[in-house]
Amino acid sequence: TPAYMAPELLAGGAATTRSDQFSYCVTVYEALFGKRPFVGETLGDLRRSMKAPLSMPDKPRVPATVRKALARGLAIEPERRFPSMLALVHALDLAPRRRRLYIAAATTAGLAAIITSVAVARSTVGAAEPCLDGERKLAGVWDAARKAELERAFLATGAPFAADAWRGFASSLDRYAASWTAMHRSTCEATRVHGDQTEHVLDLRMWCLDDRLREARALTDGLRTATSKSVSRAITAADRLPTVDICADAQALAQKLPPRDAAARTDIDRVRADLAQVKTLWNLGQMEKSHALVLEVSKAVGTLDYPPLEADVMLEQARIGLIVEGDPKAAEQLIERALWAADRGRDDHLRARAWNLLYFIVGAEQQRFDDAAKIYEHASAALKRLAGAERLEAQLLGNHGQMLTLAGKFDEAAATLERSLALLEKTVGPDHIETGNALAALADVYARLGQTDKSLAHAQRAHDVHVRTLGKRHPETAKSLFSIAMALEDQAKYDEAAVKLIDVISTLETALGKDHIDLGNAVDELGIVRRKQHRLDDALALHQRALALREAKLGDHNETAVSLDNVGTVLGLLERHAEALPYHERAFAITEKVMGADHIETATSRGYLANAYLGLGRSGEALPMFRAALVVSEKALGPEASDLAFFLAGIGHAYLDLKKPVDAIAPLERALRLRGTEGDPMSTAEIQFGLARALWASKRDRARARSLAEAALPHYKAAGNPEVERWLASPG
Numbered sequence: 001t002p003a004y005m006a007p008e009l010l011a012g013g014a015a016t017t018r019s020d021q022f023s024y025c026v027t028v029y030e031a032l033f034g035k036r037p038f039v040g041e042t043l044g045d046l047r048r049s050m051k052a053p054l055s056m057p058d059k060p061r062v063p064a065t066v067r068k069a070l071a072r073g074l075a076i077e078p079e080r081r082f083p084s085m086l087a088l089v090h091a092l093d094l095a096p097r098r099r100r101l102y103i104a105a106a107t108t109a110g111l112a113a114i115i116t117s118v119a120v121a122r123s124t125v126g127a128a129e130p131c132l133d134g135e136r137k138l139a140g141v142w143d144a145a146r147k148a149e150l151e152r153a154f155l156a157t158g159a160p161f162a163a164d165a166w167r168g169f170a171s172s173l174d175r176y177a178a179s180w181t182a183m184h185r186s187t188c189e190a191t192r193v194h195g196d197q198t199e200h201v202l203d204l205r206m207w208c209l210d211d212r213l214r215e216a217r218a219l220t221d222g223l224r225t226a227t228s229k230s231v232s233r234a235i236t237a238a239d240r241l242p243t244v245d246i247c248a249d250a251q252a253l254a255q256k257l258p259p260r261d262a263a264a265r266t267d268i269d270r271v272r273a274d275l276a277q278v279k280t281l282w283n284l285g286q287m288e289k290s291h292a293l294v295l296e297v298s299k300a301v302g303t304l305d306y307p308p309l310e311a312d313v314m315l316e317q318a319r320i321g322l323i324v325e326g327d328p329k330a331a332e333q334l335i336e337r338a339l340w341a342a343d344r345g346r347d348d349h350l351r352a353r354a355w356n357l358l359y360f361i362v363g364a365e366q367q368r369f370d371d372a373a374k375i376y377e378h379a380s381a382a383l384k385r386l387a388g389a390e391r392l393e394a395q396l397l398g399n400h401g402q403m404l405t406l407a408g409k410f411d412e413a414a415a416t417l418e419r420s421l422a423l424l425e426k427t428v429g430p431d432h433i434e435t436g437n438a439l440a441a442l443a444d445v446y447a448r449l450g451q452t453d454k455s456l457a458h459a460q461r462a463h464d465v466h467v468r469t470l471g472k473r474h475p476e477t478a479k480s481l482f483s484i485a486m487a488l489e490d491q492a493k494y495d496e497a498a499v500k501l502i503d504v505i506s507t508l509e510t511a512l513g514k515d516h517i518d519l520g521n522a523v524d525e526l527g528i529v530r531r532k533q534h535r536l537d538d539a540l541a542l543h544q545r546a547l548a549l550r551e552a553k554l555g556d557h558n559e560t561a562v563s564l565d566n567v568g569t570v571l572g573l574l575e576r577h578a579e580a581l582p583y584h585e586r587a588f589a590i591t592e593k594v595m596g597a598d599h600i601e602t603a604t605s606r607g608y609l610a611n612a613y614l615g616l617g618r619s620g621e622a623l624p625m626f627r628a629a630l631v632v633s634e635k636a637l638g639p640e641a642s643d644l645a646f647f648l649a650g651i652g653h654a655y656l657d658l659k660k661p662v663d664a665i666a667p668l669e670r671a672l673r674l675r676g677t678e679g680d681p682m683s684t685a686e687i688q689f690g691l692a693r694a695l696w697a698s699k700r701d702r703a704r705a706r707s708l709a710e711a712a713l714p715h716y717k718a719a720g721n722p723e724v725e726r727w728l729a730s731p732g
Contacts, residue, residue, distance in 0.1 A: 001190055001248075002043060003036055007050050007076055009182045010043060012175055015132065018078040021088050025073035027194060028092070032066070033057045037074055050076055066092060131192055134184035141217045142177045153226040154234070160510050164471025165231045169223075172238035176216065183244040184209050201250045207265075208247035211272055215241055218276035222284055230284040232475050232511070237283035239433050245388040246349055252386060256308055257345040268309055271300050275309075278316055291324040307345030314338035315354055318361075328365045332358065348385050355379035356396045363403035367599070367636070372403055394423035398438060401445070406600075408637030410449045417442045433476070436465035440483045447490050450642070450676060456487035475518060478507040482522055489525075492681055494533050501526040517553040520546050524563055531570060532680055534719045540570045558594050558601055561587040565608040577615035584609040603632035607647050614650065619657035626650040645671040649687045656690060661697035668694055685715035689724055696731050706731070 002010060006022035009015060029037045037054060040046035054074055056067055069091035075081050082088040140146060147170065154166040187205040190197035219237055223230060247253070259265040274297045281290035294317045301313045318334035321327065335358045342350040355378050363372030376396075383393050397420035404413035421438040428434055439462035446455035463480040470477050485500035504522040512518055527542030547563035554560050568583030584605075591605040610625035630647040637643060652668035655661070668691040675684050689712040695705040709728055716724040 001186060001194075001196070002046060003038075004189070004194060005182070005186055006078070007047065008078055009186070010047060012178050012182070014178045015134070015182055015185045016078065017085055018081045020085055020132075021073045021081050022075075022078075023189060023193070024085070024088070025070050029056075029070055029074070032062055032070075033059065131185050131188035134181040134188075137184070137213060138177055138181070141213060141220055142173050146220055150220060150223050150226070153224055154231050157226055157228045157231050159228040159231050161471055161474040162228075162231055164474060165234055168235040168469050168471070169238050172235055173216070173220070176238065176241055176244075180209065180212060180216070180244050183247055187247065197250070201254060204253040204256075205247050205250065208253060209244065210269075212242055212244050212247065214269075214273055215276040215279060218273070218280040219283070222277075222280040228511075230286075233283060233285050235470060236433055236476075237280070239428075240279075240283055243388075243391060249349075249387045252348050256347050257306070259306060264304065264306065267304055268306050271297060271304065271309060271313075274300065275313055275316065278320075282316075282320055287320070287324055291320050294320055307341040308347040308350060309345075311338040311341035311345060311347060311350045311354065314341065315350070315357060319357060322361065322365070328361050331361050332366075335361065348382065349389075352379065352382040352386055352389060352392055355382050356392065356399065359396065359403075360399045364399060364406060367406055369403065369407050376400060376403075390423050391427045394420045394427065394434075394438075397423065398441065401441060405441075405445055405448070406636075408641045408643075410445055414442065414445045414449065417445060431465055431468050433466070433469055436462045436469070436480060439465065440480055443483050443487060447487060448642075452487060452491045455490060456484065459483040459487045473507060473511060475508055475511045478504045478511070478522075479518075481507075482525070485525065485529075489529055489532075492532075494529050498526060498529050498533070501529060515549065515552070517549060520549045520553075520559060520563070523549070524566055527566060527570070531573070532682065536570055536574055540567065540574070543567045543570060556590045556594065558591060561590040561594075561601075561605055564590070565605060568608065568612060572612060572615045575615075577612065581612045581616065584612040598632055598635075600633060600636040603629040603636075603647075607650060610650055610654075614653060614657065617657070619654045623651065623654040623658070626654060640674065642674050642676065645675040645687065646683075648674070649683075649690065652687075652690050652694065656693055656697075661694040664690065664694040665698065665700070682715050682719060685712035685724075688712040689716070689727075693727070702731075 004023045004026045006019035009019050013019075026036055026038070033056065037056075038046055038049040040049050054071055056062075056070070069088065072091070073081055073088050082091065151166050151170070154162045154169070159165070184206075187197075187202065187209065191199060191202040219241065223234060226234075259268055274293065278290050278294045278297055281287075281293060294313070298313050298317055301310050304310075314334050315338050318331040318338065321334070322331040335354050338354045339351060339358070342348075342354055355375060359372055359375045359379050362368050362375055379396050383389050383396065386392070397416050401413045401417035401420060404410075404416060417438060421435065421442065424432065424435045424438050439458045443455045443459035443462060446452075446458060459480070463477065463484055466474070466477040466480045481500055482504050485497045485504065488494075488497040488500065501522055505519060505526065508516065508519050508522065523542050524546035527539045527546065530536075530539035530542060543563060543566040547560070547567055550557065550560040550563050564583045564587035568580040568587065571577070571580035571583065588602070588605045588609045591599070591602045595601045606625050606629040610622040610629065613619070613622035613625070626647050630644065630651065633641070633644055633647060648667040648671035652664040652671060655664035655667070668687060671687050672684070672691060675687060688708040692705040692708040692712070695701050695708070706728070709724055709731075713724045713728065716722070
């Protein structure tokens with residue numbers, strides 16, 4: 001247990017004979033003095049206690065030779081301890097005559113017990129050897145031969161990021177193997193050496209550790225025939241291996257429903273091995289194979305009558321089916337069944353995982369925010385029943401932050417994601433992929449809050465984490481560079497953003513090929529940047545490329561609709577309104593079909609279609625569409641969201657075209673207020689000029705009307721549009 005572990009083990013290092021000495025000396029000290037040398041309610045407190053000078057109570061009957069030996073055996077630095085356990089035992093031992101006097105004079109059972117323990121230790125210095133077999137169990141999973149084999153497999157793919165991926169993967173597996181070995185040893189010693197754990201709990205904890213090792217084996221087996229795709233996902237797959245900390249939660253393990261008998265346990269282990277293969281296939285990107293196998297495993301587990309495993313299988317089936325089948329309702333039903341199975345099996349860890357996944361599917365995937373709020377309370381309560389579940393808590397907070405973002409509650413989202421980040425930095429460290437992803441999520445939220453400096457800073461930190469963990473040429477590193485480009489774009493630094501996006505596209509093309517679907521976002525975003533730079537022909541070509549990629553790979557998908565709207569928008573800016581209309585019509589049809597009529601993405605696509613009607617002079621048709629889109633967006637984002645400005649501006653311009661300038665003023669005023677200093681300056685200029693025209697035509701505050709038009713003028717000039725200049729020369 002941690003109270004008896006050497007500091008290097010607490011830090012995740014490997015067990016050695018010198019860490020054995022430390023644990024043994026803690027026991028000796030406790031027997032002699034009635035307390036442990038180092039105390040702390042948390043691991044942090046325990047580490048700090050170890051750094052303080054060692055003190056020993058004043059007990060005359062404890063000889064100086066014993067004190068000196070204990071002090072050396074309890075040294076914080078391993079190299080300062082005895083060279084072997086045998087040397088420690090000899091140092092603690094006493095001459096026969098002195099030993100007899102010592103025991104006769106002893107008045108405490110602890111002192112006599114420690115003399116006995118020394119005698120036992122002398123005769124069986126290797127007695128703790130059964131607790132040192134953890135490394136042997138790693139044979140064929142993560143040993144020198146397997147490392148050499150996998151390194152060759154990684155490099156043989158020829159992927160430009162293969163060498164960096166190997167280094168990151170090997171480092172991650174080294175850490176995992178060290179933590180597994182340390183937990184294996186401390187679990188064994190709690191029963192075999194310290195005697196403060198029953199054989200039953202030892203068995204439960206070892207079974208838990210065997211399951212963790214099974215997943216590690218499945219992963220290293222799966223990478224023996226590595227491909228560029230699996231290599232690109234290898235580090236993330238390693239980081240997703242289940243933590244061994246759960247195996248220290250004896251209370252949770254003890255309350256879990258046990259197998260009926262040894263034969264049932266053998267069958268359970270067989271199905272668990274198949275489930276580990278399911279997870280490996282999924283984590284390495286073999287989605288269809290993973291989906292097919294999990295369906296087979298779900299049939300097999302039904303014959304076992306073991307609810308904890310049933311729950312685990314259903315969770316994987318739901319998670320995989322959500323992506324492969326695209327049916328969040330079916331996934332939700334599976335998770336509900338998994339919750340019932342976890343309850344029957346009395347498995348608190350699975351219950352917490354199930355509530356977390358259910359919250360993501362209901363809140364983030366389906367945006368049923370009221371239902372999600374109730375699920376969040378259940379998920380939080382489930383976590384409170386667990387020990388050492390900080391990482392799972394961080395993941396729940398991350399999902400909560402994402403849901404709050406979708407609901408337009410950006411301040412709450414930022415605060416929640418900061419809490420998630422702090423927990424991840426504490427549990428997995430600052431240089432972990434999950435930590436980098438949390439930073440990227442925060443960059444997005446701060447961008448939505450208009451805090452562009454914070455957004456850029458978090459995006460840069462996320463990218464730095466990915467460079468350190470994955471290398472510069474890894475596809476995921478390119479994606480975090482994309483976040484930096486987005487932050488620069490939000491600051492209207494279009495030239496810098498374009499340079500970053502070109503770098504992203506180049507990296508992804510080299511790593512994945514020029515026709516890979518992951519290029520879609522970067523190509524489309526570069527098109528948006530070129531549009532803002534008023535390079536409309538370049539923008540059109542880029543959006544058309546993104547559209548071709550998405551149509552070929554995704555078909556009628558929401559991302560395809562985004563590219564359709566982007567192509568239509570540029571055609572409209574080029575005054576090719578008749579050509580633009582079919583793109584917007586198809587985008588709206590796809591989004592409504594895929595996302596539903598009341599989804600925020602459908603509202604946005606409806607707004608683009610309404611804008612196309614404006615361009616064609618069909619303002620009467622555009623106005624109700626803008627209004628309908630505004631209603632859905634206000635409900636989803638709240639009345640103060642800056643994204644509402646797009647629909648409000650459309651309403652105002654529709655009224656202007658319908659010769660109703662008085663009606664145009666209110667929506668345009670609100671659009672300008674919500675826009676503030678955020679977003680594309682040209683979009684703000686269009687609102688300013690629309691409001692100027694409305695105020696002038698309605699004969700209200702013409703001085704302000706001219707001032708607004710003058711503020712818009714530089715942006716219209718930069719776009720090569722003389723409309724404002726002509727209006728100022730002859731208003732009205």
